Amino acid sequence: MLSIALIGCGAIGESLLKSIRYDNHLQVAAIVVSKRSIDRVARLAETLAPGASVSENIPDSGIDLVVEAAGHRAIEAHVLPALKRGISAVIASVGALAMDDLAPRLETAATNGRSQVHLIAGAVGAIDAIAAAKIGGLDKVLYTGKKPALAWQGTPAELQFNLATLTEATVVFEGSARDAAQRFPKNANVAATIALASLGLDATTVRLIADPKASTNIHTIDASGAFGELNLTLSNRPLSDNPKTSALTVYSMVRTLQNLTGTLVI
Numbered sequence: 714m715l716s717i718a719l720i721g722c723g724a725i726g727e728s729l730l731k732s733i734r735y736d737n738h739l740q741v742a743a744i745v746v747s748k749r750s751i752d753r754v755a756r757l758a759e760t761l762a763p764g765a766s767v768s769e770n771i772p773d774s775g776i777d778l779v780v781e782a783a784g785h786r787a788i789e790a791h792v793l794p795a796l797k798r799g800i801s802a803v804i805a806s807v808g809a810l811a812m813d814d815l816a817p818r819l820e821t822a823a824t825n826g827r828s829q830v831h832l833i834a835g836a837v838g839a840i841d842a843i844a845a846a847k848i849g850g851l852d853k854v855l856y857t858g859k860k861p862a863l864a865w866q867g868t869p870a871e872l873q874f875n876l877a878t879l880t881e882a883t884v885v886f887e888g889s890a891r892d893a894a895q896r897f898p899k900n901a902n903v904a905a906t907i908a909l910a911s912l913g914l915d916a917t918t919v920r921l922i923a924d925p926k927a928s929t930n931i932h933t934i935d936a937s938g939a940f941g942e943l944n945l946t947l948s949n950r951p952l953s954d955n956p957k958t959s960a961l962t963v964y965s966m967v968r969t970l971q972n973l974t975g976t977l978v979i
């Protein structure tokens with residue numbers, strides 16, 4: 714039985730709790746949330762994670778694994794200290810690794826604590842294939858992320874375009890995966906994931922598109938190298954609680970957790 718501290722209980726966190734509720738190998742022992750969310754999440758936990766503590770901090774003992782679904786700042790506040798304490802972590806907010814020196818700090822914390830960081834594939838696929846292709850040598854990796862226009866609300870795209878009146882698919886960003894992840898922390902985690910698995914944050918090219926005609930989150934990877942070529946398109950249904958986030962992200966998180974407790978894993 715893996716005893717989990719879930720960090721964040723928004724769209725992903727709540728959906729994750731529903732998905733793993735009856736898994737005999739996983740026990741959510743703690744849910745770590747901001748002060749303002751404690752009452753709301755304590756009510757949710759009564760049915761979705763009975764017995765879990767709900768507080769602002771990871772308990773001092775009894776936790777085997779930290780699962781982050783809270784955003785970039787929570788990694789700094791909760792994941793880094795947990796890794797140093799010897800508690801491994803599963804991270805959803807992979808784009809955070811494009812910030813400052815967070816990636817090497819996570820590595821140092823995990824080395825010192827003899828723990829491990831698992832970055833989920835999240836809303837995208839073929840991470841295994843591009844990571845393998847990298848070993849033979851990659852020439853080009855382009856990620857294109859297209860979402861409904863309103864999924865770009867609250868992002869820098871809103872300052873440049875009137876999202877509510879767009880009539881055509883519009884490129885809202887073109888550049889490196891590092892810039893994309895830094896400027897669109899809630900919409901470009903997969904850009905960072907693809908980059909970290911392939912050519913790196915600075916050499917992986919990203920294009921982000923707001924499309925008023927789209928009803929799904931469409932992720933495309935075009936890669937080429939010594940292995941040949943890869944062209945992948947996913948058309949993901951968004952979570953009802955958060956149109957920025959695809960349901961596949963939750964399933965990817967569940968799969969990661971199941972692989973940590975399973976005996977025959979794929």
Ligand SMILES: NC(=O)C1=CN([C@@H]2O[C@H](COP(=O)(O)OP(=O)(O)OC[C@H]3O[C@@H](n4cnc5c(N)ncnc54)[C@H](OP(=O)(O)O)[C@@H]3O)[C@@H](O)[C@H]2O)C=CC1
Pocket residue numbers: 720721722723724725726745746747748749750782783784785786787790805806807833834835836837898899902903906954955957958959962
């Ligand atoms: N890898 C991938 O493919 C994807 C990754 N993501 C990442 O997952 C994260 C979660 O996504 P989603 O659930 O849709 O987002 P939501 O905004 O629905 O939920 C995030 C939750 O995290 C909580 N939170 C924020 N900061 C902290 C903190 N320091 N400590 C504890 N809780 C905190 C918020 O609560 P409060 O309001 O109380 O602060 C909120 O309830 C996103 O921020 C994004 O970075 C998202 C989609 C895909």
Ligand SMILES: O=C([O-])CC(=O)C(=O)O
Pocket residue numbers: 836898899900901902903904930949957958959960962
């Ligand atoms: O959920 C998605 O479709 C992808 C996403 O938001 C991200 O990469 O941050």
